[in-house]
Amino acid sequence: MTEMLAPVDHSALAQLRAEFRGALVHPGDAEFDRVRAVWNGMHDRSPHLVARCVGAPDVAAALRYAAAAGRAVTVRGGGHNVAGTAVADEAVMIDLSLMRQVRVDPEALTAEADGGCLLGDVDAATTAHGLACPAGVVSHTGLAGLTLGGGYGWLARTWGLTCDHLVSAEVVLADGSIVEASEESHPELLWGLRGGGGNLGVVTRFTLRLRPVGEVFHRTGVFPLDQAPAALARYREFAEAQDNAMHAVGTLKVAGQQEWVPAELRGTPALFLTAAWFGEAAEGPARTDALFERAAGGRTQLMSYAQLQALGDFGEPHGHRYFTKSCYLTELSEGPVEQLVESARQLPSTLSAIDFEYLRGAISDDPGADAAFPRRDAPYICTVSAQWTDPAEDAACAAWSRTGVERLTPWQFGGAYVNYLQDEAPGKVAEVYGSERYERLAALKDRYDPQNVLAGNQNIAPATRR
Incomplete structure (x- = not known):
């Protein structure tokens, strides 16, 4: 049976208009499709109203309106959540995107x-x-x-x-x-x-x-997929002994056309290892040599922290379709590495990737930190991220992501990172x-x-x- 939608409460809407300093955008308005859109193109939903707030009083007014009108509420900050929780059909979207000072x-x-x-x-x-x-x-x-x-x-x-x-x-x-x-x-x-x-x-x-924060020493190396197990054994040894001023991550994905990527690897699944060193920049090469000595190709850069932060921007554009599953891992031994490499052989699109990194360091230095955040002592996090553009590929890409994490079940640490949760079974948040x-x-x-x-x-x- 179709759920009956609450009728528009014109009195409540008039009250909202009288109190609201930002912009109220309704279905049919010229801006509606632009302001309702979120980063993940899978979530094409149509809210009852988008309340584009310019301050806390606007947020308060929108919440009071939603209560009076019997409408559900969603909140949009950056709209980047993979599960698309910022937008829902027939809900009031409280949009904070104008508040960016x-x-x-x-x-x-x-x-x-x-x-x-x-x-x-x-x-x-x-x-x-x-x-x-x-x-x-x-x-x-x-x-x-x-x-x-x-x-x-x-x-x-x-x-x-x-x-x-x-x-x-x-x-x-x-x-x-x-x-x-x-x-x-x-x-x-x-x-x-x-x-x-x-x-x-x-x-x-x-x-x-x-x-x-000062200048960052940044180094990336690429390895053929058949050499990934040996490279990841070295990564494990390197990462688990690294200084807190180092952060080393890995990605399994289709190699791009960058000039530093060997021609024979371009367009094929490969392993990329990256290290960012936040100590004295001059120490960077010696600090990272052990991780990259057998790389097929690589690049070394000194950059600002702001430049480092923007490196991932072009790889995750707005409007593409995304499905992500993640888990914490107890180890990166031969068993999970074998499963990661097998998932990489089955990448469903050239845009999809498997990311992993060793955590701990300052994250777990104070396991009783005064914060609700859990699982501070998790050794590794792994994210199996499908990305594509054709809606006809939705089922296959989502299935690859789910399967990629399920393969790792014997080595999972438990729990998950709440920001990566998507279509979870009841009880997962608990x-x-x-x-x-x-x-x-x-x-x-x-x-x-x-x-x-x-x-x-x-x-x-x-x-x-x-």
């Missing part, structure tokens, strides 16, 4: 960033002062979703996760009230915002702790956080959103509604 205090080593900021906005403002907040690896990712789900990135082993650098936050609660979450005010809410998944409130301003963290988050949900208004993401359900 960043204010840096270089003396206090902090930055205030609006809830719609992209990582590139933060990097541009902070690196002008020789500072950075550890964040993700694609500059058009939204700061909000990344931070609220954790925040792995190039500096994670050196300084920790993005959520570990959240000092305070301006939060619009589900009932429209506005609070400041900090160590002095609503400290338990601040704990939940540090990696708890983001459905406790709408964050309209992040205050972030900054770190000094598994991700573990019983103690999940119950603590559920208690926060009971306090701050007992009606589960903010349910349009990987949801922590209130205890009263389970």
